[in-house]
Amino acid sequence: MATLTLNNVKKSFGKTDVIHGVSIDVQDGEFIVIVGPSGCGKSTLLRMVAGLETITDGEVQIGGRRVNEEEPMARDIAMVFQNYALYPHMSVFDNMAYGLKIAKVPRSEIEERVAQAAKLLQLEPYLQRKPRELSGGQRQRVAMGRAIVRKPAVFLFDEPLSNLDAKLRVQMRLEIRALQRELGVTALYVTHDQVEAMTMADRMIVMNGGIADQIGKPLEVYANPATEFVAGFIGSPPTNFMTGALLGRSAETKIGVRPEHITISDADRLKARVTYCEALGAETLVHLMVADGSKITVRQDASLPLPEEGTEVGLTWADADEMNFDATGKRI
Amino acid sequence: MEKRVTFKGIWLPLLLVLPQILITAIFFFYPAGQAIWQSLFIPDPFGLSMQWVGLGNFEYLLSDRYYRASFVTTAVFSILVTVVSMGVALYLAILADRLIKGSGTYRTLLIWPYAVAPAVAGVLWLFMFNTRVGVVTWYLGLLGYDWNHVLNEGEAMGLVVVASAWGRISYNFLFFLAGLQAIPKSVIEAAAIDGAHFWTRFRTIVWPLLSPTTFFLLVVNIIYAFFETFGVIHTITSGGPQQATTILVYKVYSDGFVGQDLGSSAAQSVILLFIVSILTVVQFKFIERRVHY
Numbered sequence: 001m002a003t004l005t006l007n008n009v010k011k012s013f014g015k016t017d018v019i020h021g022v023s024i025d026v027q028d029g030e031f032i033v034i035v036g037p038s039g040c041g042k043s044t045l046l047r048m049v050a051g052l053e054t055i056t057d058g059e060v061q062i063g064g065r066r067v068n069e070e071e072p073m074a075r076d077i078a079m080v081f082q083n084y085a086l087y088p089h090m091s092v093f094d095n096m097a098y099g100l101k102i103a104k105v106p107r108s109e110i111e112e113r114v115a116q117a118a119k120l121l122q123l124e125p126y127l128q129r130k131p132r133e134l135s136g137g138q139r140q141r142v143a144m145g146r147a148i149v150r151k152p153a154v155f156l157f158d159e160p161l162s163n164l165d166a167k168l169r170v171q172m173r174l175e176i177r178a179l180q181r182e183l184g185v186t187a188l189y190v191t192h193d194q195v196e197a198m199t200m201a202d203r204m205i206v207m208n209g210g211i212a213d214q215i216g217k218p219l220e221v222y223a224n225p226a227t228e229f230v231a232g233f234i235g236s237p238p239t240n241f242m243t244g245a246l247l248g249r250s251a252e253t254k255i256g257v258r259p260e261h262i263t264i265s266d267a268d269r270l271k272a273r274v275t276y277c278e279a280l281g282a283e284t285l286v287h288l289m290v291a292d293g294s295k296i297t298v299r300q301d302a303s304l305p306l307p308e309e310g311t312e313v314g315l316t317w318a319d320a321d322e323m324n325f326d327a328t329g330k331r332i
Numbered sequence: 333m334e335k336r337v338t339f340k341g342i343w344l345p346l347l348l349v350l351p352q353i354l355i356t357a358i359f360f361f362y363p364a365g366q367a368i369w370q371s372l373f374i375p376d377p378f379g380l381s382m383q384w385v386g387l388g389n390f391e392y393l394l395s396d397r398y399y400r401a402s403f404v405t406t407a408v409f410s411i412l413v414t415v416v417s418m419g420v421a422l423y424l425a426i427l428a429d430r431l432i433k434g435s436g437t438y439r440t441l442l443i444w445p446y447a448v449a450p451a452v453a454g455v456l457w458l459f460m461f462n463t464r465v466g467v468v469t470w471y472l473g474l475l476g477y478d479w480n481h482v483l484n485e486g487e488a489m490g491l492v493v494v495a496s497a498w499g500r501i502s503y504n505f506l507f508f509l510a511g512l513q514a515i516p517k518s519v520i521e522a523a524a525i526d527g528a529h530f531w532t533r534f535r536t537i538v539w540p541l542l543s544p545t546t547f548f549l550l551v552v553n554i555i556y557a558f559f560e561t562f563g564v565i566h567t568i569t570s571g572g573p574q575q576a577t578t579i580l581v582y583k584v585y586s587d588g589f590v591g592q593d594l595g596s597s598a599a600q601s602v603i604l605l606f607i608v609s610i611l612t613v614v615q616f617k618f619i620e621r622r623v624h625y
Contacts, residue, residue: 052521073527085518089540098536099526150526 002063002153009058035197036207078147079156086131117145155187228329259299261321268314370598389599406579410557417497421504446502454567457495485576511545
């Protein structure tokens with residue numbers, strides 16, 4: 001258990017800068033999710049904390065101690081990989097015990113700690129099996145178990161759920177969160193799935209092209225995105241963007257409104273043509289097209305009447321729900 | 333499932349496999365049969381008549397101390413060639429695997445020796461170590477070491493081992509490199525995070541995961557050392573000095589074609605045939621099983 005500090009951490013591969021300086025102070029026991037599209041540098045950032053990539057500039061501290069030059073094994077971290085990275089020739093027990101054996105922990109203690117982790121993760125019946133004899137979810141758990149038994153200061157997760165099916169993903173994300181709370185370990189979790197970020201994070205870092213666009217609590221980030229990118233990336237369906245010209249304002253600005261904040265009404269700010277309706281049961285997504293060809297999605301309660309496809313309707317929203325961005329994508 | 337083409341009737345499929353069967357029959361079954369047949373006779377010096385001796389040739393061979401010595405020589409030679417060529421290849425493969433820049437060039441250069449025929453490789457090494465004009469011999473002389481593989485049995489063995497292993501390193505290197513690159517990088521990284529340093533990682537993760545490759549190469553290299561090193565030995569030492577480098581295959585040649593003892597030579601071929609069958613069975617069993625760790 002420890003704090004984790006990133007101080008203007010940068011990474012370049014040759015002349016290409018992939019991370020342009022990320023800073024964050026992670027509290028002891030906090031669950032931080034790094035979220036962003038592929039290629040935004042989120043995995044690289046995690047691997048720099050792990051010690052698998054060198055740090056070009058800046059500083060990483062774990063428990064107040066600078067670890068830039070330290071080998072991965074000296075950093076007191078554990079990592080769960082996207083493909084689990086289990087040792088294929090070892091049993092589940094040996095997979096979990098590997099790190100402890102190397103650390104020369106006494107045999108009786110190894111058995112005790114592995115048994116504990118196995119119980120926690122419901123892996124007890126599988127301890128003598130090889131990884132190839134396990135299902136995806138079970139392998140995922142073994143990878144977790146391998147991280148837990150070492151009692152590290154920081155957990156690192158590199159897209160651990162992306163190889164699981166949708167249903168299992170929802171279940172595992174609750175389990176990981178519950179486990180992390182129970183153990184009270186600081187965690188850094190990388191994902192490209194904004195739902196995982198929203199549901200799991202104490203705070204999240206939204207990465208875009210090697211820059212941390214915004215760091216904050218999920219609901220704060222959702223309600224108050226700092227950039228056009230964050231507004232578009234967090235939330236599903238994504239925020240609707242309209243040009244200033246469309247609404248008769250400065251052409252420099254862009255106006256974003258979330259789908260649930262727009263209502264279809266006669267007191268209209270904007271005319272739009274209904275192209276398609278998706279009734280999801282509890283809610284309906286109405287897809288529309290406005291005069292300049294850009295698309296708008298409206299999320300409305302299923303109890304509201306469905307607009308007919310092809311008809312023109314009026315759209316309206318409250319001023320407070322508008323988010324204005326300048327030409328560079330920054331929030332005004 | 334693999335799609336199989338089924339032929340109606342027997343004549344077309346037979347026709348299609350006929351070339352292969354003909355080649356195998358003429359160049360393998362016929363001479364092999366001849367060898368087995370000849371091994372039961374002793375021909376007279378002019379080759380005009382043959383005398384039936386049953387298993388006499390074999391009895392004589394197995395009680396012949398030179399033949400038994402040749403077994404030991406072959407074992408020593410094969411083990412040394414296999415260990416040297418695989419050891420060096422593995423070392424180079426590990427280095428190449430860690431390389432990011434220029435690994436292509438490195439790989440290409442390392443593969444070249446494979447294109448050199450064994451006899452040519454033998455002559456190459458012979459020139460370097462020639463007792464009178466060899467470059468290496470000359471430098472060794474400067475250092476005060478008198479290299480003479482024509483007289484010294486150990487040096488002769490060393491030289492044929494190095495010359496045989498050299499050409500084989502490329503082949504082994506390719507397989508080891510492919511084997512290393514097939515190990516997921518994240519598994520190695522996980523081990524590093526688990527606290528394993530390079531050597532521990534190699535011992536506990538890389539080596540076990542590489543074992544299918546290693547086993548395959550072991551069999552292939554032993555077969556190579558047994559049967560394909562004739563050219564090297566013939567050009568460098570001709571089996572000498574004092575039969576110190578006469579491996580079984582070379583003895584078949586020297587007893588049969590130099591010593592004109594065709595009956596014994598044929599019997600030796602049969603024994604070799606037996607050994608190679610065992611090795612082939614081992615190899616096929618292994619390949620069929622496709623070892624999973």
